[in-house]
Amino acid sequence: MSGHSVEDIKKSVKVYIGVFTALAVLTVVTVAASYLDLSFGESFFLALTIASIKGTLVAGYFMHLFTERTAILAVLGLTFFFLITIMFLPYMAFTDQAAI
Amino acid sequence: MSGHTETHQEESFWRKYIFSIDHKIIGLQYGLTALVFLFFGFCLMMMMRWQLAYPEQPMPWFGWLFGESGIMLPEMYNSLGAMHGTIMIFLGVVPLAVGAFGNYFVPLQIGAPDMAFPKLNMASYWCYFAGGIVMMVGFFVPGGAANSGWTSYPPLADIATTGQTVWLFGMVLLITSSLLGSINTITTIIQLRAKGLTWMRLPFFVWAQLVTGFLLLLAFPPLEAAGVLQLMDRLLGTSFFLPSGLVVSGEILNVSGGGSPLLWQHMFWFLAHPEVYVLILPAMGIVAEVLANNTRKPLWGYKSIVYASTFLGFMSFIVWAHHMFMTGMGATISAFFQTTTMIISVPSVVILTAMFISLWGASIRYNSAMLFALGFLPMFGIGGLTGLPLGIAASDIHLHDTYYVIGHFHYVVAPGTIFALFAGIYYWFPKMTGKVLNETLGKIHFWLSMIFINGIFMPMFVQGLAGISRRLWDGGASYAHATETLWLNEVMSASAWLLGLAQIPFIYNLIKSMKSGEKAESNHWQATTLEWTDAPSPPLPHRNFEIIPEVYRGPYEYSVPSADKDFTPQSEA
Amino acid sequence: MEIPYNVEERQDTGMFNAKLGIWLFLASEVMLFGGLFSAYVFLRMGDVTGTFISGSSELNVPLATLNTLVLISSSVTMIMSWVSLKLGEQKKFKQYLGSTLFLATVFLVVKYFEYTAKFHHGIFPDTSTFFAIYFTMTGLHMIHIIGGMVVIFYFLVPGSSMMNTESVRFTNRIEIVGLYWHFVDLVWIFLFPVLYLL
Amino acid sequence: MLDLLRKYGLPLNASSHGSAVDEIMVLFHWLMLFLFIGWGLFFIYTLFRFRASKNPKADYTGVKSHFSSGLEVAVAVIEFVILIGFAIPIWATRVNDVPNSATGAEEIRVIAQQFAWNIHYPGPDGIYGSLDINLVDEADNPIGLDRTDPNGVDDFVIINQLHIPVNKPIRIDLSSKDVIHSFFLPEFRVKQDAVPGMSIPLWFEATMTTDEFLKTTVGSEREGKGFEIACAQLCGLGHYRMKGYLTVHDQDSYDSWLVEQQEILKEEGDEDDWGDDGW
Ligand code: HEA
Numbered sequence A: 001m002s003g004h005s006v007e008d009i010k011k012s013v014k015v016y017i018g019v020f021t022a023l024a025v026l027t028v029v030t031v032a033a034s035y036l037d038l039s040f041g042e043s044f045f046l047a048l049t050i051a052s053i054k055g056t057l058v059a060g061y062f063m064h065l066f067t068e069r070t071a072i073l074a075v076l077g078l079t080f081f082f083l084i085t086i087m088f089l090p091y092m093a094f095t096d097q098a099a100i
Numbered sequence B: 001m002s003g004h005t006e007t008h009q010e011e012s013f014w015r016k017y018i019f020s021i022d023h024k025i026i027g028l029q030y031g032l033t034a035l036v037f038l039f040f041g042f043c044l045m046m047m048m049r050w051q052l053a054y055p056e057q058p059m060p061w062f063g064w065l066f067g068e069s070g071i072m073l074p075e076m077y078n079s080l081g082a083m084h085g086t087i088m089i090f091l092g093v094v095p096l097a098v099g100a101f102g103n104y105f106v107p108l109q110i111g112a113p114d115m116a117f118p119k120l121n122m123a124s125y126w127c128y129f130a131g132g133i134v135m136m137v138g139f140f141v142p143g144g145a146a147n148s149g150w151t152s153y154p155p156l157a158d159i160a161t162t163g164q165t166v167w168l169f170g171m172v173l174l175i176t177s178s179l180l181g182s183i184n185t186i187t188t189i190i191q192l193r194a195k196g197l198t199w200m201r202l203p204f205f206v207w208a209q210l211v212t213g214f215l216l217l218l219a220f221p222p223l224e225a226a227g228v229l230q231l232m233d234r235l236l237g238t239s240f241f242l243p244s245g246l247v248v249s250g251e252i253l254n255v256s257g258g259g260s261p262l263l264w265q266h267m268f269w270f271l272a273h274p275e276v277y278v279l280i281l282p283a284m285g286i287v288a289e290v291l292a293n294n295t296r297k298p299l300w301g302y303k304s305i306v307y308a309s310t311f312l313g314f315m316s317f318i319v320w321a322h323h324m325f326m327t328g329m330g331a332t333i334s335a336f337f338q339t340t341t342m343i344i345s346v347p348s349v350v351i352l353t354a355m356f357i358s359l360w361g362a363s364i365r366y367n368s369a370m371l372f373a374l375g376f377l378p379m380f381g382i383g384g385l386t387g388l389p390l391g392i393a394a395s396d397i398h399l400h401d402t403y404y405v406i407g408h409f410h411y412v413v414a415p416g417t418i419f420a421l422f423a424g425i426y427y428w429f430p431k432m433t434g435k436v437l438n439e440t441l442g443k444i445h446f447w448l449s450m451i452f453i454n455g456i457f458m459p460m461f462v463q464g465l466a467g468i469s470r471r472l473w474d475g476g477a478s479y480a481h482a483t484e485t486l487w488l489n490e491v492m493s494a495s496a497w498l499l500g501l502a503q504i505p506f507i508y509n510l511i512k513s514m515k516s517g518e519k520a521e522s523n524h525w526q527a528t529t530l531e532w533t534d535a536p537s538p539p540l541p542h543r544n545f546e547i548i549p550e551v552y553r554g555p556y557e558y559s560v561p562s563a564d565k566d567f568t569p570q571s572e573a
Numbered sequence C: 001m002e003i004p005y006n007v008e009e010r011q012d013t014g015m016f017n018a019k020l021g022i023w024l025f026l027a028s029e030v031m032l033f034g035g036l037f038s039a040y041v042f043l044r045m046g047d048v049t050g051t052f053i054s055g056s057s058e059l060n061v062p063l064a065t066l067n068t069l070v071l072i073s074s075s076v077t078m079i080m081s082w083v084s085l086k087l088g089e090q091k092k093f094k095q096y097l098g099s100t101l102f103l104a105t106v107f108l109v110v111k112y113f114e115y116t117a118k119f120h121h122g123i124f125p126d127t128s129t130f131f132a133i134y135f136t137m138t139g140l141h142m143i144h145i146i147g148g149m150v151v152i153f154y155f156l157v158p159g160s161s162m163m164n165t166e167s168v169r170f171t172n173r174i175e176i177v178g179l180y181w182h183f184v185d186l187v188w189i190f191l192f193p194v195l196y197l198l
Numbered sequence D: 001m002l003d004l005l006r007k008y009g010l011p012l013n014a015s016s017h018g019s020a021v022d023e024i025m026v027l028f029h030w031l032m033l034f035l036f037i038g039w040g041l042f043f044i045y046t047l048f049r050f051r052a053s054k055n056p057k058a059d060y061t062g063v064k065s066h067f068s069s070g071l072e073v074a075v076a077v078i079e080f081v082i083l084i085g086f087a088i089p090i091w092a093t094r095v096n097d098v099p100n101s102a103t104g105a106e107e108i109r110v111i112a113q114q115f116a117w118n119i120h121y122p123g124p125d126g127i128y129g130s131l132d133i134n135l136v137d138e139a140d141n142p143i144g145l146d147r148t149d150p151n152g153v154d155d156f157v158i159i160n161q162l163h164i165p166v167n168k169p170i171r172i173d174l175s176s177k178d179v180i181h182s183f184f185l186p187e188f189r190v191k192q193d194a195v196p197g198m199s200i201p202l203w204f205e206a207t208m209t210t211d212e213f214l215k216t217t218v219g220s221e222r223e224g225k226g227f228e229i230a231c232a233q234l235c236g237l238g239h240y241r242m243k244g245y246l247t248v249h250d251q252d253s254y255d256s257w258l259v260e261q262q263e264i265l266k267e268e269g270d271e272d273d274w275g276d277d278g279w
């Protein structure tokens, strides 16, 4: 993000520190949560939710995605769609096997 | 550093022709290397066709390649088959269509001085070159080159001879090359379009390359991941693709187990289906250019072609499991993939239809380039149409892994893509070399190729319907259900060798015209796109244009009613 | 004639070339790791003998937590180095970038201990499918870290003179290195719970 | 169209579901032929009519009508009719309604290996003996059948010889010992990959005995050659010779064949050289 004024940048430094704290806290939280006595489904959901929040913070602030150009967002949106496809469609095929 | 000085610097031979960063030189490097590989892949196939037509008879002239008996052994046949597929697709057609034509003409058609990242471009070529060398090394390791098909299905590929490891290393290099290339192409097209060259004014060839770039960019990485996993299986004894409890030739396979052979198939076809559109889209792009130019009228339904090809690109990511219907797929998921497969055939119909309709009202010039482009249309039509029964699980029961499939895809890749590439060579040769290819030889080349190529692939449908499996060393000779159609093997093989002879006028033409061909003008075909109208007479200078052109109109403004000549260049104000 | 938009932004797209280039590269990286995560999902769901659960319980969570924090910190120092460049504070830039390199080294050292501990217990990639995917994914991630370190080192020492000759371009390059580095961090953010905690 | 496909290779159909498969092929080949001939005529006409010497000045706009969109929609609609009306239901009956011995089917196991088909019959008790890979012995016990298991005493395993009764649903559970193979019966429109680590069921019902089939081959090049099992998936250097034989009996001769097998089993046990090359 070029074209920022000095003020803007100084402000964003505060944001970065905030994000860092959030990431650190969430890391501790996710580790702590793994010691809770949860079912696989619950812990899976919890762990992935936290990871997604952390991921969003990194991508959104450190990588400036929140304010990025639409061209890049479009490329990433497409990628994300295919990511979901490759992650889950094979698995769905696997659950729908004619095999017993 | 905005000096014009650098163009005047004397560059050493190495810098200029070997480690060049000029997209045109790199394009030529790609082109020549790819042609050599195509030729080589073709030679492998001509040898296989001997074995198919005359099983277990010593091969004349080349028999020494297979040891004293002169007979091709089954493991050799399998090697040649796998390498033929790999070489044709990954070392031949894609580098020629994307590496050579894409590299050379995308910057020229969008009015850019070069690709966005010239050094990356060079790296991508050398990765490809290295990948090609590694693939060739496979032939010399113990046990011969990879012999598990170009699809490399484990467990067979996991337990295959060393050649498979070499194949995997080669693939990793080729994938890296494609990734670097696609980043470059996409960036170039998005960033370096000349002033006024809006999206709907792009020549269709550029659109095709853009979509292709995205396919390569997003579909290849999962295969790279799969390649790494298979390497781990082979080198470190993991069992990603090996289930527990395998017994190979009487020995219990000593691995941890727990893997799945189907995982590989998903990851492979996630690439390999988009890959087939990588083979066809640039070909369609070339055909569109040649058609518009030689019909002397705008491409009919340009917008619908553009939308159809982007839609095609998108859909190609979610049809892959139509290659896996016979792996025991359940009703729901197969319904999904059958539906997407039927949907993806519609944009192809749209594109082909638009191209046919473009002919109406035309003033058709029949030169060699145009003949090949026209030949492409029905040939792709046959290939595409025979894809439909394969896309339905129920009919695929009978047709899967038979010669019907071989017939289907060769119609799209050989008389389809290869013809389009020939069209591209005849069309752009004058721009690349400043010389014109001989038309008579070109027409001989076309007609002979057209006849013999159908002689090879048409009978395959018959054999496929009869149920002859592919990848059979003896071409089905031992099967009763093959007896009635077995004689076709000789017909096909003879056609293949004759097709080989038919390439001689072409190769001669290339060399002869390069040396002493008729000189070409800078806009030899009276075309409208920038590479013809604004780039100076060939050979082109390092940065392509003296001044960066500006664009005022669509790509195919031929025979504009009020204009004084029958073509109106894009850059004409 | 120079290639346009190498340094300055193109108006209608709002980007310079390398910015788009790195994002495209990262998109392909997403698919690369996506492929591996897909393999993980597929194998885990087909795992009837419970090797994934027993395997992941043998991993060292405290060490990995430490490493997560180290990597997050390196991401912050990375972005701060870019900020310093923007503000023209070259000395701070070097300090921050140097810290990033240092933290990356720490990450590798910790990883080294983790790996060797596994080897001592006779755990190798061929022990079970879980460890196979564990070593593959963390190994590939490690290669990315090392690649990033090489580039960072380049801009810290031999390539830093560009800071004075072409400062805009240099800042752009640091931004791009940063994007890559954050991505590597992001991958770890997902690897960590998936491999260690589930 | 079916006659045309028959003329160009398609073998006759000897199973009850095969006609449905053929029907889809027929429908699609009609569609293909129609499109190809339609566009082909248009193509050739334009090539001739609009050559430069005849039509020196091209028409900028060309075709104005939008009949092509109608055509595209029509193609899509036809594809979907075939898809939803025929293809999906047929596949569903293939994979969902798999019969078993309780519903009156004959159950047989096929275990593929490089490069042979091991056919495992459960014997008179109708229950398969358990398998153990540690017992595998390529000469005498290729599938590792546990003869100490009471269910396994009467089982018998034949190599490359599949015998089935006519007009009775056959359920085959297909698996593989080593690599992927594909179980292909061309005349029965049956094909299924044998994937190691999985056991995949398939089923069909023969409508023609081998004897009846042989009568139809009289006078052709194929005379005297019955049904075969082909391997359709590359499985190594012996892929081309991984051929099995299928004999379809009428119920009586099938029953007596089963009895005969039991006698052989009693006399010779696993020492017998089960299976031979031919029908
Ligand atoms: C360039 C390459 C290419 C292209 C474009 C296509 C296009 C299509 N392919 Fe093909 N395919 C391959 C290359 C290609 N394929 C390869 C290499 C394999 C085998 C891999 C292996 O196993 O080794 C394969 C295998 C393959 C299979 C798996 C078969 C099997 O293993 O059992 C299937 C199944 O659905 C399929 C379907 C399709 C479909 C529906 C299309 C559609 O996109 C086609 C749409 C096109 C049309 C519908 C034509 C429209 C034209 C007209 C309407 C005009 C006609 C008029 C005249 C000609 C005059 N293909």
Ligand code: HEA
Residues within 6 Å of the ligand: B035, B036, B038, B039, B042, B045, B049, B081, B082, B084, B085, B086, B088, B089, B093, B148, B149, B150, B151, B279, B406, B410, B413, B414, B415, B418, B453, B456, B470, B471, B472, B496, B499, B503, B507, B510
């Ligand atoms: C792009 C892909 C491509 C192309 C172009 C071809 C082209 C040809 N293929 Fe290939 N083929 C495959 C991809 C391709 N093939 C694949 C993927 C397989 C499956 C492999 C597997 O089972 O794993 C296969 C399998 C395959 C088989 C089945 C083998 C088997 O199953 O046992 C056969 C059988 O006949 C065959 C034949 C041919 C023939 C006769 C040509 C001819 O059409 C060749 C025509 C070629 C040309 C016309 C090019 C000529 C070029 C030049 C002469 C260049 C000039 C050179 C210079 C100027 C230096 N191919």
Ligand code: CUA
Residues within 6 Å of the ligand: D113, D114, D115, D180, D181, D182, D231, D232, D233, D234, D235, D236, D238, D239, D240, D242
């Ligand atoms: Cu078994 Cu091919």
Ligand SMILES: [Cu+2]
Residues within 6 Å of the ligand: B272, B273, B276, B319, B320, B322, B323
């Ligand atoms: Cu496909």
